[in-house]
Amino acid sequence: MKWALAIAAVLAAPALGLRTSARVERSASELPADGSASMSFHVQPRSLLGLSAPLLPSTRASLSLSPSIARAACGAGAHGPVCTVVAGTTPGEVRGTLRVEDALGLVTQVPVELRLRADDSDTDQDGFPDAVELDSEDDRQAFRRWFVTLAAAQYPTPHPHWPEVHRDCAGLLRFAYKEALKAHGASWRKGRELNTASAPDVRKYQYPAVPVLGDKLFRVAAGAHDAQGPLESAFSTSASARWLLSANVVRVPSGSALPGDLLFFEDPEARGMSYHSMVYLGDLDGLGPEVVYHTGPDSRPGGSRGIVKRLRLEDLLSHPDEKWRPRDDNPHFVGFYRWKILD
Template identity: 45%
Template sequence: MRPLAKLLLLALFASLGFAQRDISDLDRDGYPDLTQLHGVAERAAFLRWFAAVAEAQYTAPSPTWKPEDRDCSGLLRFAYIEALKPKTPAWFKQFAYFPDPSIPPLKTLSYPLPILSRSVFRVAGGAYQPGDVEAGRLVGRTTAQYLLNHSTVFLGRTPEVAQRGDLLFFIHPLASGSAYHSMVYLGNGRVVYHTGLSPEEGGEVRLLSLNTLRAHPQASWHPVPENPNFLGFYRWKIVANGKHP
């Protein structure tokens, strides 16, 4: 083989090797490793951004949060995507109030994500495979049930395992609409969530304490281990990397 042809062939193999590493999913959690946050500081910053965006919707919903996405899972999706976007002056202008503006910016990821673009939520099991986006196994919009099952990892059923930016999930099989309901844990015993109804039906974002939830007249909303409707505290896979940080 001529030297030039050999060099070209080696370059091709090298590029294929890099491509293979770029799409690897070593923890087999359904997401390419390149699309997850690595390092304590980056993970902590994402959770803080996510929680701050969600909390800001309680004061005044952002005009960029589309009305058709204003429900309990829509709050999670909106805060997730906004947490990944570059934090420019124009970005901050969408918020009438932002509770934690001093968070360090993310350095290693930005929305749209590499490989996945805007299809950042998984809706099917299994490790990531090339073609998952095209096959609809990763999407840009989904429900609380799919977020729970494919985009998060279970932490436990008591608040001691959770930190600001983690999630709570409930299930009410006989409820109208989606049986799954989600909330964002803000730390210090507080949560923020959307009631799930459309704006026309009076849906709204609420912020309250876990103690208030524990006193809810319907025991199925109590965030306690003995409540079978409370599924527990969860963390986004983007910061969990297949295990508890």
């Protein structure tokens, strides 16, 4: 995302009794704190006395920023050095110094300022701020891989990081969702045996530094996002299967399901737990598409806390209880769904 606003500053350096100069053009003075918006500083030749000379390839630039709520990188451009700033997810004022060194070793430093503003817009009116949605295919694929891996890894024994109090069908979705959005460094990987050594993380943002939402990942209200209303009334750290279905996902055709999509069922006879959810894993082991889900606790006296099951989709389609068959002609099958941040 490039923001078109040209603001020029003058750099000057003495050379051979004269003053060579370059101008620094910036493409924006404000960015949304969405984790991906960017702007650039271009160092270009400036005309003096009607004459201008190109900047030599050895002209270099560096940019330091504080606080670290945005990141900067400098490199060579077509007409001189270019420094690009990418917004983080925390709103605030950023200050720094752009340092330019010319071919003679002469250094000029220019102070820079930039404001990162909270971006609460919801242009598609789906209830989630645009800043939360993963708008690059790389990020969507990274999320899917982590989400599927983490959900599948809870079978047969859930990881201790998944609290027992949250172990039900919706809890599996919430746990894998939150963990998939984290940074998966050495400290996170410690004690976890996962086949994701080369899997990239989501780059746009990482939990809990989620734009606008922070740690309140799940929508628990209908309608579009209201930037003026209290966040706590629309988003929460938790959500039931019913709210996940009604406010956090969008339906996809059964034949278009991708790994990381979800299946929902409705059983009106199950008091208090009428909605049930599963994770579609795709074909992980070359044995055909699979699903994984938590059975949920047995509400009867002395009932079990439930377990995690992993089945081939083919076996689920022939489940002895017809209401659990994911078929479009099954009135208990609500359908396949996709997280809104991926849509």
